[in-house]
Amino acid sequence: MFLLAITCAFVSKTLSGSYMNSMLTQIERQFNIPTSLVGFINGSFEIGNLLLIIFVSYFGTKLHRPIVIGIGCVVMGLGCFLKSLPHFLMNQYEYESTVPVSGNLSSNGFLCMENGTQILRPTQDPPECTNEVKSLMWVYVLVGNIVRGMGETPILPLGISYIEDFAKSENSPLYIGLIETGATIGPLIGLLLASFCANVYVDTGSVNTDDLTITPTDTRWVGAWWFGFLICAGVNVLTAIPFFFLPKTLPKEGLENNADIIKNENEDKQREEVKKEKYGITKDFLPFMKSLSCNPIYMLFILVSVIQFNAFVNMISFMPKYLEQQYGISSSDAIFLMGIYNLPPICIGYIIGGLIMKKFKITVKQAAHIGCWLSLLEYLLYFLSFLMTCENSSVVGINTSYEGIPQDLYMENNIFADCNVDCNCPSKIWDPVCGNNGLSYLSACLAGCETSTGMGINMVFQNCSCIQTSGNSSAVLGLCDKGPDCSMMLQYFLILSAMSSFIYSLAAIPGYMVLLRYIYLGLPAALRGSSFVPALIILILLRKCHLPGENASSGTELIETKVKGKENECKDIYQKSTVLKDDELKIKL
Numbered sequence: 051m052f053l054l055a056i057t058c059a060f061v062s063k064t065l066s067g068s069y070m071n072s073m074l075t076q077i078e079r080q081f082n083i084p085t086s087l088v089g090f091i092n093g094s095f096e097i098g099n100l101l102l103i104i105f106v107s108y109f110g111t112k113l114h115r116p117i118v119i120g121i122g123c124v125v126m127g128l129g130c131f132l133k134s135l136p137h138f139l140m141n142q143y144e145y146e147s148t149v150p151v152s153g154n155l156s157s158n159g160f161l162c163m164e165n166g167t168q169i170l171r172p173t174q175d176p177p178e179c180t181n182e183v184k185s186l187m188w189v190y191v192l193v194g195n196i197v198r199g200m201g202e203t204p205i206l207p208l209g210i211s212y213i214e215d216f217a218k219s220e221n222s223p224l225y226i227g228l229i230e231t232g233a234t235i236g237p238l239i240g241l242l243l244a245s246f247c248a249n250v251y252v253d254t255g256s257v258n259t260d261d262l263t264i265t266p267t268d269t270r271w272v273g274a275w276w277f278g279f280l281i282c283a284g285v286n287v288l289t290a291i292p293f294f295f296l297p298k299t300l301p302k303e304g305l306e307n308n309a310d311i312i313k314n315e316n317e318d319k320q321r322e323e324v325k326k327e328k329y330g331i332t333k334d335f336l337p338f339m340k341s342l343s344c345n346p347i348y349m350l351f352i353l354v355s356v357i358q359f360n361a362f363v364n365m366i367s368f369m370p371k372y373l374e375q376q377y378g379i380s381s382s383d384a385i386f387l388m389g390i391y392n393l394p395p396i397c398i399g400y401i402i403g404g405l406i407m408k409k410f411k412i413t414v415k416q417a418a419h420i421g422c423w424l425s426l427l428e429y430l431l432y433f434l435s436f437l438m439t440c441e442n443s444s445v446v447g448i449n450t451s452y453e454g455i456p457q458d459l460y461m462e463n464n465i466f467a468d469c470n471v472d473c474n475c476p477s478k479i480w481d482p483v484c485g486n487n488g489l490s491y492l493s494a495c496l497a498g499c500e501t502s503t504g505m506g507i508n509m510v511f512q513n514c515s516c517i518q519t520s521g522n523s524s525a526v527l528g529l530c531d532k533g534p535d536c537s538m539m540l541q542y543f544l545i546l547s548a549m550s551s552f553i554y555s556l557a558a559i560p561g562y563m564v565l566l567r568y569i570y571l572g573l574p575a576a577l578r579g580s581s582f583v584p585a586l587i588i589l590i591l592l593r594k595c596h597l598p599g600e601n602a603s604s605g606t607e608l609i610e611t612k613v614k615g616k617e618n619e620c621k622d623i624y625q626k627s628t629v630l631k632d633d634e635l636k637i638k639l
Contacts, residue, residue, distance in 0.1 A: 064236030098199025120293030125201025227404020399555030
């Protein structure tokens with residue numbers, strides 16, 4: 051029951067996290083804030099996590115762990131609810147456009163008039179090309195993400211330690227693999243939810259979406275980011291309920307029917323309670339932290355994890371935006387493709403990794419080698435993604451001349467040409483149209499279009515003097531597609547991403563075992579490359595270590611104690627520690 055409950059908790063917490071990462075672009079557009087601030091908001095989750103992680107990990111094991119986890123789930127739900135509040139406190143979202151949203155086209159003020167003058171322009175040039183934060187409501191999202199990080203803190207350390215304490219040693223890798231599978235199902239659901247919400251207009255229900263002049267592929271589009279946070283809040287609160295009915299401790303798996311061992315365990319627990327009352331709960335906290343800090347293999351493993359995780363988070367957080375900009379797809383499609391191509395291979399990799407650990411009884415040293423070399427293989431495959439890119443969209447006046455010849459990026463005097471110089475068009479408003487010559491223009495006015503038909507996203511502009519083509523020249527709203535070659539590159543990139551995800555997850559469970567037994571396209575490449583230096587040092591140090599449960603290189607064997615009935619590895623390590631006086635604290639940890 052605990053395994054089922056903690057798996058659901060992993061589903062809910064990763065559901066919230068993946069949804070948050072997928073909505074970063076929508077949040078950036080909604081509040082008109084720079085990407086650097088969006089990155090800070092996304093990182094605020096770790097800020098909340100770091101505030102409590104050390105104390106929860108240590109003191110939480112001495113408390114009622116299931117109840118602490120349940121409280122954490124409730125706090126996560128509160129954080130998700132806080133993040134949705136700005137939508138209900140802000141005015142409707144407004145995007146900059148030369149085309150009137152109301153559908154009243156009587157003035158045709160956004161088109162190039164035959165007489166070269168305009169009486170009315172719906173939107174004037176902005177005074178400066180700078181983004182001004184329109185509202186401070188993003189602070190709610192920041193605070194909510196911090197609160198969510200604080201609530202997530204007990205789930206991983208207390209959940210894994212609970213399993214390690216009461217499960218067989220040979221079964222714990224499989225159980226952790228099942229939990230990590232839940233941690234993969236959560237992002238899959240979160241990405242599907244994000245894909246749906248990103249395809250729904252942010253103010254749906256309060257505006258007539260038929261009048262919109264933008265589509266989900268437009269960079270000004272904002273999806274219903276707030277709706278998914280409400281769902282995440284409800285899921286997190288529901289997940290918390292089972293933990294309040296689970297016991298503080300359980301019999302060791304496989305020893306449920308051994309009365310003598312259960313009696314000894316109860317006596318040990320009673321002595322531990324007396325010790326807590328006599329010396330206090332914090333007496334051994336500092337020695338515990340000192341012992342961990344002085345363990346070179348453990349600290350090097352932490353260093354590897356931090357560097358790898360930085361690169362991983364950097365890629366995952368902004369991958370929807372990268373796919374959108376690089377391959378010309380909508381945010382909704384980018385999020386959906388991420389989930390379909392990456393999460394199933396990760397799920398399979400976690401399960402296979404756990405089964406391999408259980409089937410072949412992989413030792414700590416072997417796990418370290420498996421984790422290191424598989425991760426190195428996935429890192430080398432990563433470099434192939436540099437070859438799978440598309441050319442930038444050809445926008446006339448930005449990187450292409452009016453004759454269709456590529457040119458240097460934006461130059462002010464290239465915005466206008468003889469075909470539109472008398473149109474009196476705004477030059478600093480992004481409202482792109484795609485001409486039937488395959489080139490994109492900053493606006494219908496700069497394309498020299500004189501008439502239009504239709505309304506909303508179905509609007510078609512005609513008699514465009516700047517579009518050089520045989521027959522009638524016309525344009526439609528939005529950027530032109532990047533073509534079949536770019537679509538093929540997208541497929542290659544997604545397939546490579548799926549392969550990398552599988553290999554990466556296959557190495558994750560061996561890495562967990564090393565951590566739990568306390569023994570073991572540019573910036574991400576540099577970060578992950580540097581992480582292999584301490585990883586190699588770990589392998590060298592492990593060769594010199596003599597670990598419990600393994601034969602020494604000299605051929606000597608460890609003393610094994612046998613108990614009637616089924617014996618467990620934890621007892622062997624404890625009894626061994628009575629012989630090795632000098633290493634007693636380390637082995638106990």
